[in-house]
Amino acid sequence: MKALVCVKRVIDYNVKPRVKADGTGVDLANVKMSMNPFDEIAVEEAIRLKEKGVVTEIVAVSVGPQKAQETLRTALAMGADRAILVMTDDEMEPLAVAKIVKAIADEEAPGIIITGKQAIDDDNNQVGQMIAALLGRPQGTFANEITVEGDAIVVKREVDGGLETVKLAAPAIVTTDLRLNEPRYASLPNIMKAKNKPMAQKTPADYGVDTTPRLKTLKVVEPPVRVAGIKVPDVDALVAKLKEMGIPA
Amino acid sequence: MKTLVWVEHDNASVKDATLAVVTAASKLGEVHLLVAGSGCAAVADEAARIEGVGKVHLADDVVYANALAENVAPLVVELMGHHDAFLAPATTTGKNIAPRVAALLDVMQISDILSVEGEKTFTRPIYAGNAIATVESTDAKLVITVRGTAFAKAATSGGAGTVEAVAGKGDSGLSSFVGSELAKSERPELTSAKIIVSGGRALKDAETFKAVIFPLADKLGAGIGASRAAVDAGYVPNDYQVGQTGKIVAPQVYLAVGISGAIQHLAGMKDSKVIIAINKDEDAPIFQVADIGLVGDLFTLVPELTGKL
Ligand SMILES: Cc1cc2nc3c(=O)[nH]c(=O)nc-3n(C[C@H](O)[C@H](O)[C@H](O)COP(=O)(O)OP(=O)(O)OC[C@H]3O[C@@H](n4cnc5c(N)ncnc54)[C@H](O)[C@@H]3O)c2cc1C
Ligand SMILES: Nc1ncnc2c1ncn2[C@@H]1O[C@H](COP(=O)(O)O)[C@@H](O)[C@H]1O
Numbered sequence: 001m002k003a004l005v006c007v008k009r010v011i012d013y014n015v016k017p018r019v020k021a022d023g024t025g026v027d028l029a030n031v032k033m034s035m036n037p038f039d040e041i042a043v044e045e046a047i048r049l050k051e052k053g054v055v056t057e058i059v060a061v062s063v064g065p066q067k068a069q070e071t072l073r074t075a076l077a078m079g080a081d082r083a084i085l086v087m088t089d090d091e092m093e094p095l096a097v098a099k100i101v102k103a104i105a106d107e108e109a110p111g112i113i114i115t116g117k118q119a120i121d122d123d124n125n126q127v128g129q130m131i132a133a134l135l136g137r138p139q140g141t142f143a144n145e146i147t148v149e150g151d152a153i154v155v156k157r158e159v160d161g162g163l164e165t166v167k168l169a170a171p172a173i174v175t176t177d178l179r180l181n182e183p184r185y186a187s188l189p190n191i192m193k194a195k196n197k198p199m200a201q202k203t204p205a206d207y208g209v210d211t212t213p214r215l216k217t218l219k220v221v222e223p224p225v226r227v228a229g230i231k232v233p234d235v236d237a238l239v240a241k242l243k244e245m246g247i248p249a
Numbered sequence: 250m251k252t253l254v255w256v257e258h259d260n261a262s263v264k265d266a267t268l269a270v271v272t273a274a275s276k277l278g279e280v281h282l283l284v285a286g287s288g289c290a291a292v293a294d295e296a297a298r299i300e301g302v303g304k305v306h307l308a309d310d311v312v313y314a315n316a317l318a319e320n321v322a323p324l325v326v327e328l329m330g331h332h333d334a335f336l337a338p339a340t341t342t343g344k345n346i347a348p349r350v351a352a353l354l355d356v357m358q359i360s361d362i363l364s365v366e367g368e369k370t371f372t373r374p375i376y377a378g379n380a381i382a383t384v385e386s387t388d389a390k391l392v393i394t395v396r397g398t399a400f401a402k403a404a405t406s407g408g409a410g411t412v413e414a415v416a417g418k419g420d421s422g423l424s425s426f427v428g429s430e431l432a433k434s435e436r437p438e439l440t441s442a443k444i445i446v447s448g449g450r451a452l453k454d455a456e457t458f459k460a461v462i463f464p465l466a467d468k469l470g471a472g473i474g475a476s477r478a479a480v481d482a483g484y485v486p487n488d489y490q491v492g493q494t495g496k497i498v499a500p501q502v503y504l505a506v507g508i509s510g511a512i513q514h515l516a517g518m519k520d521s522k523v524i525i526a527i528n529k530d531e532d533a534p535i536f537q538v539a540d541i542g543l544v545g546d547l548f549t550l551v552p553e554l555t556g557k558l
């Protein structure tokens with residue numbers, strides 16, 4: 001089966017985001033950007049499924065600015081076969097992204113679509129589930145383990161109480177959680193090879209998707225800051241502090 | 250406005266996560282509930298007693314036993330024909346179902362709200378809680394997930410809701426439930442615990458985590474949490490993870506042991522009332538948010554603390 005993998009270019013997870021002084025958003029000028037960490041896990045999983053002979057071709061998709069090319073090149077260097085950049089400088093909400101991916105899936109007919117569970121910039125946790133809804137296909141969210149058994153995709157999911165397993169009829173959408181795998185680093189030869197892998201350039205209009213935002217961002221502010229408190233010299237002082245709070249009860 | 254609240258339950262009783270959602274919904278208008286499950290009539294009766302609740306829609310059908318999104322979403326969509334907003338807790342169940350509903354209704358979901366600012370205006374955290382956005386929806390209907398720690402819990406008594414059975418929509422045939430491995434624990438659940446003791450990578454391995462953290466938690470009657478590093482290394486199961494992509498907690502006291510305080514971890518616990526940190530590195534970022542810090546080797550300090558409590 002063919003695998004479609006969604007990758008988003010986001011602020012690097014090591015960077016501490018700064019809110020813009022005018023309250024319109026987060027300052028991304030001159031900030032290190034990377035592939036969303038959950039999407040690295042998605043790409044890695046597709047590659048492992050290909051190495052197992054389950055997946056035949058991996059198509060990486062990104063919706064975003066021209067620079068999202070770099071993110072797609074990373075996916076290609078890791079092992080994806082080709083890429084589709086849906087170019088736009090507009091803010092893309094999950095619903096719009098999902099509609100675009102749905103349209104691509106209609107053309108490409110993948111057996112599995114893998115997305116991250118959450119983009120670490122907007123923390124929405126929506127796109128995978130929305131793609132599944134729009135395609136009328138099943139979803140295995142927060143995957144800890146994926147096994148393909150014929151036409152069935154079995155997904156072990158990380159849920160609040162522990163783990164849960166569901167069986168999905170392919171084609172299906174899977175969203176990755178942290179323990180699914182450890183993504184590989186692209187080797188230098190593979191980075192070179194990725195330069196020659198095909199990358200199609202499209203726009204949302206090519207898929208007939210109206211990307212007008214449904215949510216208006218009225219303002220973005222810093223959260224209330226916590227100030228550092230005191231340091232106590234030893235355990236006895238900590239026990240005394242706890243006693244003041246009535247602990248243990 | 251008429252709201253429809255997803256009741257989180259295990260077919261036997263209402264889960265706490267529901268109560269904060271009821272509070273959020275009551276700020277928007279009339280509160281109706283949806284209890285979808287199998288053999289869950291008792292849940293509906295319990296839900297009807299939650300303060301402020303009007304109607305409880307009860308969809309009692311085997312296809313809803315495990316809250317499969319493929320089966321549940323069409324049911325919610327049908328009920329949304331006569332409701333204006335669908336609200337679910339930002340639990341793994343809510344996060345699984347709500348976006349599927351939103352896409353079917355062609356609306357943009359508002360994830361993880363912290364407050365209700367107006368009929369269609371909400372605040373929500375972005376960038377691991379390093380920024381708070383105020384957003385206004387332009388959609389005709391609202392689909393919302395609610396951060397449990399941001400709203401008070403509605404009282405579990407005093408309500409006089411009426412239970413009304415709704416017919417199931419059948420099996421989608423797209424997915425099936427195979428099984429679950431749910432941790433059984435006598436300890437307080439993380440998201441409702443008053444005190445949490447969390448351990449990080451410094452705890453070395455599963456045995457050491459257990460030997461050092463568990464006795465302290467027992468003394469304090471605390472729930473147990475962990476950093477991602479501790480979970481990834483297999484010290485404790487995945488459902489212990491606190492953080493941006495794990496559980497969001499806000500207990501009275503959060504005790505971080507051998508946790509550095511990465512922004513992804515802080516995102517899950519920095520709304521705790523009192524934060525206490527034990528770390529051997531006096532420059533660890535966790536101390537920048539800790540009310541009380543103790544610098545030193547956890548392997549001597551924690552057993553000493555446990556002994557002296
Ligand atoms: C996409 C993504 C999502 C993430 N989501 C989360 C999340 O939800 N939750 C989360 O926690 N993390 C998350 N992380 C990981 C996060 O970035 C950090 O890597 C992680 O929180 C570090 O865990 P730690 O503090 O236990 O380990 P470390 O950073 O290694 O810190 C260990 C600490 O222990 C101290 N120490 C060592 N030995 C001793 C001793 N003997 N006595 C006392 N102190 C000692 C050290 O000084 C150090 O401060 C995420 C990362 C990514 C990329
Ligand atoms: N602009 C985008 N381009 C490609 N994939 C995306 C985009 N936005 C989100 N995704 C995918 O959807 C997942 C969940 O994102 P979100 O719902 O925005 O938190 C991400 O991990 C990506 O795999």
